[in-house]
Amino acid sequence: MPEIEKNLLDIQHLRIEATSYPPGEPPRDVVLVDDVSVSLKPGRVLGLIGESGAGKSTIGLSSMAYARGGARLAGGHIILNGRDIIHLTGGKLRSLRGKEVTYVAQSAAASFNPSKRLMDQVIETTLKNRLMPRPAAEKRARELFRKLGLPNPDSFGERYPHQVSGGQLQRAMTAMALCPKPDLVVFDEPTTALDVTTQIEVLAAIKEAIRDTGVAALYITHDLAVVAQVADDILVLRHGKKVEYGTTDQIINAPKQAYTQALVSVRSIDHEEKAEAPPVLSVAHVTARYNGTNFDVLKNVNVELPAGQTLAVVGESGSGKSTLARAITGLLPPTQGKITFAGRELSPALPGRKRDDLRELQMIYQMADTAMNPRQTVGQIIGRPIEFYFGLKGEAKRVRVQELLDQIEMGKGFADRYPAELSGGQKQRVCIARALAAKPKLIICDEVTSALDPLVADGILKLLLDLQRQENVAYLFITHDLATVRAIADRIAVMYRGQVVRYGSKTDVLTPPFDDYTDLLLSSVPEMRLGWPEEVLEHRKMESAGN
Amino acid sequence: MHPILKLVIQRVALGCLLLLAVSAVIFLGVEALPGDTAQAILGQSATPQALENLRQQMGLNEPALVRYFKWLGGVLTGDLGKSLTNGTDIATAIGQRLGNTLFLAVSAAVISVPLALILGLVAARYAGRWPDKLISGITLTTISLPEFVAAYFVIYLLTQVFPVFLPVSMVFPGMSLGAKLHAVALPVIVLVMVVLAHMMRMTRAAILNVMQSAYIETAELKGLTPMQVIWKHAFPNAIAPIVSVVVLNLAYLVVGVVVVEVVFSYNALGQYLVDHVTKRDLPVVQAVGLVFAAVYIGLNIIADVVSIVANPRLRHPK
Numbered sequence: 001m002p003e004i005e006k007n008l009l010d011i012q013h014l015r016i017e018a019t020s021y022p023p024g025e026p027p028r029d030v031v032l033v034d035d036v037s038v039s040l041k042p043g044r045v046l047g048l049i050g051e052s053g054a055g056k057s058t059i060g061l062s063s064m065a066y067a068r069g070g071a072r073l074a075g076g077h078i079i080l081n082g083r084d085i086i087h088l089t090g091g092k093l094r095s096l097r098g099k100e101v102t103y104v105a106q107s108a109a110a111s112f113n114p115s116k117r118l119m120d121q122v123i124e125t126t127l128k129n130r131l132m133p134r135p136a137a138e139k140r141a142r143e144l145f146r147k148l149g150l151p152n153p154d155s156f157g158e159r160y161p162h163q164v165s166g167g168q169l170q171r172a173m174t175a176m177a178l179c180p181k182p183d184l185v186v187f188d189e190p191t192t193a194l195d196v197t198t199q200i201e202v203l204a205a206i207k208e209a210i211r212d213t214g215v216a217a218l219y220i221t222h223d224l225a226v227v228a229q230v231a232d233d234i235l236v237l238r239h240g241k242k243v244e245y246g247t248t249d250q251i252i253n254a255p256k257q258a259y260t261q262a263l264v265s266v267r268s269i270d271h272e273e274k275a276e277a278p279p280v281l282s283v284a285h286v287t288a289r290y291n292g293t294n295f296d297v298l299k300n301v302n303v304e305l306p307a308g309q310t311l312a313v314v315g316e317s318g319s320g321k322s323t324l325a326r327a328i329t330g331l332l333p334p335t336q337g338k339i340t341f342a343g344r345e346l347s348p349a350l351p352g353r354k355r356d357d358l359r360e361l362q363m364i365y366q367m368a369d370t371a372m373n374p375r376q377t378v379g380q381i382i383g384r385p386i387e388f389y390f391g392l393k394g395e396a397k398r399v400r401v402q403e404l405l406d407q408i409e410m411g412k413g414f415a416d417r418y419p420a421e422l423s424g425g426q427k428q429r430v431c432i433a434r435a436l437a438a439k440p441k442l443i444i445c446d447e448v449t450s451a452l453d454p455l456v457a458d459g460i461l462k463l464l465l466d467l468q469r470q471e472n473v474a475y476l477f478i479t480h481d482l483a484t485v486r487a488i489a490d491r492i493a494v495m496y497r498g499q500v501v502r503y504g505s506k507t508d509v510l511t512p513p514f515d516d517y518t519d520l521l522l523s524s525v526p527e528m529r530l531g532w533p534e535e536v537l538e539h540r541k542m543e544s545a546g547n
Numbered sequence: 548m549h550p551i552l553k554l555v556i557q558r559v560a561l562g563c564l565l566l567l568a569v570s571a572v573i574f575l576g577v578e579a580l581p582g583d584t585a586q587a588i589l590g591q592s593a594t595p596q597a598l599e600n601l602r603q604q605m606g607l608n609e610p611a612l613v614r615y616f617k618w619l620g621g622v623l624t625g626d627l628g629k630s631l632t633n634g635t636d637i638a639t640a641i642g643q644r645l646g647n648t649l650f651l652a653v654s655a656a657v658i659s660v661p662l663a664l665i666l667g668l669v670a671a672r673y674a675g676r677w678p679d680k681l682i683s684g685i686t687l688t689t690i691s692l693p694e695f696v697a698a699y700f701v702i703y704l705l706t707q708v709f710p711v712f713l714p715v716s717m718v719f720p721g722m723s724l725g726a727k728l729h730a731v732a733l734p735v736i737v738l739v740m741v742v743l744a745h746m747m748r749m750t751r752a753a754i755l756n757v758m759q760s761a762y763i764e765t766a767e768l769k770g771l772t773p774m775q776v777i778w779k780h781a782f783p784n785a786i787a788p789i790v791s792v793v794v795l796n797l798a799y800l801v802v803g804v805v806v807v808e809v810v811f812s813y814n815a816l817g818q819y820l821v822d823h824v825t826k827r828d829l830p831v832v833q834a835v836g837l838v839f840a841a842v843y844i845g846l847n848i849i850a851d852v853v854s855i856v857a858n859p860r861l862r863h864p865k
Contacts, residue, residue: 064768097770110761115783115859125769160859 015075047231051453098125119157195316225526286337312489368427379415667750686744
């Protein structure tokens, strides 16, 4: 009889609770994770997937018997290496963390101590647990740096976190997790905060490191295409409950539950690009730089946006997308070039602009949270531009607020709610209504769906397209997500290092032949297809060898 | 040039400019007082002729600007002028008392700064629990007591109930270090009580603020003990705000302790200043004011420099 391999991790009927303190109400207990059971064999990778609030990270951290904030492990068993760790405390708990299980956080940039050298942080647990002497630990760290494709692996550890890039920090964090030779690594959205072009490389590096070291892993993400690349099995979660649990192949190709099917098929929006029309906004030869610096963050940018259409501006972080928005809104006056809006030339700086310029050009931001006054009700937030621009007061204002709430598909009671009582998607809808209240000709949308879950983001995009049809408003849509671009754009401008490297109608921009950068960007978008990152990277290597 | 060196040089240069500005303000302040030095020496009953003669003799009839630069030139060459009341050289008198002031301040600082940091770390470690509340309670009580009340309480306790120290802190040249320390023990205890709470609260607050960072969770998930997390990962990132408060308290220990000096009859700068203010001895007031300003500015430059050096982004540019 063949020996049955023991489970490394066995989570049984796990229940995690927290106490919530809603404003103006007595505190109440909320269940974050409800009766979830899952097991993991040595050397296997389990993907945990779901939208925010699904309990993915909470379950991942429970494998280290850790609960964030006020959460507590309230019931069930977490059996790691044959013993139940759910009630471990003190020294026994600490010797498990960083030795048997390690953690890779979403934002490595925030998760490294800014005042210590990377090497000291990477080998800290290895030394603490006396797994090897310092020289041996440093040698192992350098080997891991090399394996993860970090530049100058021998001297990389001498640097401080602020001296290396975000993608490099994410690799260094993976090295930190692998250094003490753990049995299990928890990867918590390790590539979510990275640009697509960086994500593909980090993903491939993590995948290879997992394979080479034979470590087991919990891989937490909201992106199915990413988890499909690394996981053997996938657990789909929603509202803290298990939705579906199966092999990667089954979940991707034959999902049984309706929710999983929706996840697999998001981005169902079909958007026909509109015909040419006279422009509402034209940006001509705009060059800009920040005060006190000596390089241009925008270099001779030329784009046009027809009335009632959408111009998507894509590129990675630092490419100048948001700077372009700042130049158009007058927050950063260009050093050269001119911006024409609704037939009149705009004053470069904000103080020189007329009230109509301000009214007809509105903005929606990535973080709806911070873009609203938390002490005002939804009615006050939306009512402000109505009063400011149109002088409506009292009943007239209330009626207009309700009209706008209806337009963003939110019902009656919402006008009296505070932002804290809204979900992420609802907050963004309120921001849209506030922009719309000014009856603008152009709305600049700066990564408005980036912080939202895919299904919620889909709803927002559909709403924006509906509103465009009703109000004939134009969008300048800034995003790094190419799937969003496909869903909403009529025209596309690809930006790279402050320049527009490709510009035209959606069809033209997304049809080969591509320039090098657009090709890099498009091929980096995650695909469900297994082995996609290796294929793309191999292809790139051959091409660069051929040149 | 290394950016740190550049920043340090900038700070020091700014400090010198600031001191120059302060010297002008002090001079103007004294100038604005009714009457002048001649009036102060001869008193209300002086004849106009006597006043005129003395003014001529002391150069008081020259324009203010000229007298300011003369005074400034004297300060730069170490000549602070003569005291009006007893004719002694101010620089010598200050030098002697500044030594006593610094001896008391340093003794109090050597005890209070490490103690405040340790108590702050412990309070942060047990935030919201009984050790935190106990430490906060005690330090807030001691800071709430007026200095002279604390001083009389300490005198009563340590000279009457437990007679280990003397109620007066007389120090004179030639005393051994041990004897001096024994003499200043009581004022040191009082000063520690006064400055402890401020520094301890700031240490606690700065560390708790850093404890919200993502890298603290990383450290916890590495299995470090709570004290290791605080000491290795939180404290290095909380230095800047702590240092600025520590320095303010050090400056207080040098320039603000006149009440304690008086209670313990300790012969130092604060008493010297107050004595001569009551006697309208303007050159002494000017000189001591300048010394105090220099101490404040100097200590704050040190705080700035420590904060700069504690920042890895400035220490190790890209």
